[in-house]
Amino acid sequence: METRVVLALLVVAFISFRGAESRKARILDSFEYSAINCRAHSASLTDFGGVGDGTTSNTKAFKDAIDHLSQFSSDGGSQLFVPAGKWLTGSFSLTSHFTLYLHKDAVLLASQDMQEWPVMKPLPSYGRGRDAAAGRYSSLIFGTNLTDVIITGNNGTIDGQGAFWWQNFHKGKLKYTRPYLIEIMFSDTIQISNLTLLNSPSWNVHPVYSRDILVQGITIIAPISSPNTDGINPDSCTNTKIEDCYIVSGDDCVAVKSGWDEYGIAFGMPTKQLVIRRLTCISPYSATIALGSEMSGGIEDVRAEDITAIHTESGVRIKTAVGRGGYVKDIYVKRMTMHTMKWVFWMTGNYGSHADKNYDPNALPLIQGINYRDMVADNVTMAARLEGIAGDPFKEICISNVTIGLAPKAKKVPWTCTEIEGMTSGVSPRPCDLLPDQGPEKITSCDFPPENIPIDLVQFKMCSFGMSYM
Numbered sequence: 001m002e003t004r005v006v007l008a009l010l011v012v013a014f015i016s017f018r019g020a021e022s023r024k025a026r027i028l029d030s031f032e033y034s035a036i037n038c039r040a041h042s043a044s045l046t047d048f049g050g051v052g053d054g055t056t057s058n059t060k061a062f063k064d065a066i067d068h069l070s071q072f073s074s075d076g077g078s079q080l081f082v083p084a085g086k087w088l089t090g091s092f093s094l095t096s097h098f099t100l101y102l103h104k105d106a107v108l109l110a111s112q113d114m115q116e117w118p119v120m121k122p123l124p125s126y127g128r129g130r131d132a133a134a135g136r137y138s139s140l141i142f143g144t145n146l147t148d149v150i151i152t153g154n155n156g157t158i159d160g161q162g163a164f165w166w167q168n169f170h171k172g173k174l175k176y177t178r179p180y181l182i183e184i185m186f187s188d189t190i191q192i193s194n195l196t197l198l199n200s201p202s203w204n205v206h207p208v209y210s211r212d213i214l215v216q217g218i219t220i221i222a223p224i225s226s227p228n229t230d231g232i233n234p235d236s237c238t239n240t241k242i243e244d245c246y247i248v249s250g251d252d253c254v255a256v257k258s259g260w261d262e263y264g265i266a267f268g269m270p271t272k273q274l275v276i277r278r279l280t281c282i283s284p285y286s287a288t289i290a291l292g293s294e295m296s297g298g299i300e301d302v303r304a305e306d307i308t309a310i311h312t313e314s315g316v317r318i319k320t321a322v323g324r325g326g327y328v329k330d331i332y333v334k335r336m337t338m339h340t341m342k343w344v345f346w347m348t349g350n351y352g353s354h355a356d357k358n359y360d361p362n363a364l365p366l367i368q369g370i371n372y373r374d375m376v377a378d379n380v381t382m383a384a385r386l387e388g389i390a391g392d393p394f395k396e397i398c399i400s401n402v403t404i405g406l407a408p409k410a411k412k413v414p415w416t417c418t419e420i421e422g423m424t425s426g427v428s429p430r431p432c433d434l435l436p437d438q439g440p441e442k443i444t445s446c447d448f449p450p451e452n453i454p455i456d457l458v459q460f461k462m463c464s465f466g467m468s469y470m
Contacts, residue, residue: 029083029103030466035150036191036214038463039099040076043069044083052085054109059116062092070095077148081465082106082156090116091179094143094151101465102156102195110140110160110181110201119176123185123208125236125259125267125297127355129177130228131169131202136177139206146187155219157196158182165201166226178202178228188212196221202228204249208235209269212455215242224284226250231281233257236269236297241455243277252290253281253312256299258326261359264296265325271297273453276304283312289333293319293351295365296326303449307336314346315377318367321351322389325363331370332448338377344404345372349389349419367394370422371446378405383429388419397422397435398446404429 043065044050050061062080069078077097084105090113094100102108111117117137122128129136140160143149158181165178178201184190185208193216197204204220207213215232222229231247234240235257247253258264258271281288288309291299309315315338318328338344347367367388383404388394397420406414406429417432424435425442438445 028466029081030464031154032462032464033101033152033154033194034460035099035152035463036189036458036460037077037097037148037150038461039079041069041072041078042081042465042467043078044081044467045087046083050087052083052087052106054086054088056088057090057111057113057116058087059090059092059111062089066092066095066098069098073097079465081467082108089140091118091138091140091142094141094146094149096146097148099150099152100141102153104154104156106153106156108140108158112161112164117179125264125269126294127260127263131174131177134176137179139180139183141182143184144186146184148189149184149187150191151182151195152191152193153195155194155196157198159198160200162199162201162222162226162229169227180204180206182206183208185209190214193217195219198222199226200229203230203233205232206235207237207240209237211238213237213240214455214458215240216244218245220245220247220249222248222250224248224250224282230255234271234274236267237271237274239273239453239455241275242279246280248282249286251283252286253283253288254279255290256302257292257294258297258299260294260355261296261323262363263355264294265363267297269297270300272300273455274302275453275456276302276307278306279304280308280310281312282310285313287314287317287346288312289316291318291328291331293321293324293353295320295328296324298326299328300330301453302331304333305335305448307333309336309338309341311340312338313341314343315341315375316372317346317348318370319348319351320365320367321349322361323354323359323363324365325360327366327368329366329368333372334374334448336375338375338380340379341377342381343383343385344375344377344380345384345386345399347386347388347394347420349387349392349394364389364392369396370394371398371448372402373400373446373448375402377403379407380404380410381407382411383414384416384431386417386420390419393419393421395421399427399431399435400425400446401443402427
């Protein structure tokens with residue numbers, strides 16, 4: 001009898017010890033975050049075999065987790081938590097009514113194993129890949145035909161490990177176009193927020209053929225010499241807001257697009273209702289905000305305000321060419337501060353890159369209704385370079401209340417203008433004759449629309465998250 005009692009006590013003690021050991025091994029995380037929608041179901045990447053050691057591939061873990069969580073899309077939605085750690089992964093796809101949340105110490109590391117990057121067809125509005133005529137590698141985080149998707153975190157990091165791709169691109173070794181970090185296409189109700197994106201192989205954030213998009217609180221950093229590392233590129237999208245972002249890039253900080261030559265014309269999906277606020281940009285070889293050059297589906301109703309550019313090639317640049325067709329119209333920019341710039345304003349009508357030789361030389365772009373006001377710049381090499389197209393001038397350009405301080409070694413002629421039409425008021429140094437000064441009474445010209453676009457009316461919810469995981 002005593003022997004059985006002793007054995008029973010030993011078993012109870014062993015079970016208690018194991019239970020305490022198990023409790024110690026589990027990690028409890030709880031936090032709150034703001035989002036367009038909250039979720040009823042949660043899981044951690046570790047529940048699906050994820051290993052955050054920086055060397056183990058987690059591509060399958062991400063796919064398995066998202067496949068499992070997709071069953072809840074019609075039952076309150078789901079969220080996948082990525083804990084602290086370094087999570088190596090190839091491309092993976094999201095699902096609807098879904099949140100991907102990165103812990104503040106979580107780092108997604110893009111795989112350098114080419115087998116973990118599926119190849120996709122070129123975008124229909126482009127007709128070919130940008131790096132090569134064939135297809136393109138799927139983005140690290142990808143989604144198509146989705147609704148209600150959130151990619152967020154407590155400033156967690158996505159590292160594209162782009163040097164591998166940049167080197168192969170420069171050596172001409174890539175058969176397909178480099179992947180982006182985040183691409184969402186043919187989707188609606190999208191939030192991308194509170195993340196740090198590093199060293200993308202190419203573009204960083206690319207919403208395309210989508211609507212109702214919020215991009216907020218994103219930090220993007222890439223070497224200033226890295227090829228085509230655009231920051232945020234809304235492409236054939238409607239009702240988009242970009243705000244409170246900090247971008248250091250080897251290309252345009254924000255590039256607004258809508259398709260390339262005859263392919264973009266045929267696809268016919270413009271980018272419109274876009275607002276950009278409180279953007280800080282450093283890009284010595286590119287633009288703070290670029291419109292084009294792929295603008296063949298049209299770009300209209302773009303509003304940018306409270307923008308800061310430092311050591312950047314140009315403040316606002318419009319890029320187009322014969323053969324693009326399409327339009328860039330109703331563009332409004334105000335309260336922009338610029339330090340150490342090559343150009344403040346740059347419009348290019350001879351941007352020569354074409355998808356192929358089949359573009360229509362009679363497809364001329366319409367550039368009209370371009371409004372810039374309330375700007376200050378210092379240490380500028382040249383105030384403006386504005387070059388329209390012969391027989392197709394850029395019209396209704398309005399610039400008011402702008403003061404540009406030239407650098408000690410600035411160009412002797414601060415403005416060059418050809419094939420443009422418009423007016424100015426209160427602009428220094430004195431603009432070119434094609435933009436005559438209308439006097440101080442016109443200082444408040446170049447109106448900025450007072451009404452909000454629909455995305456400004458979106459209300460955020462405070463979402464909570466709490467779970468224990470190994």
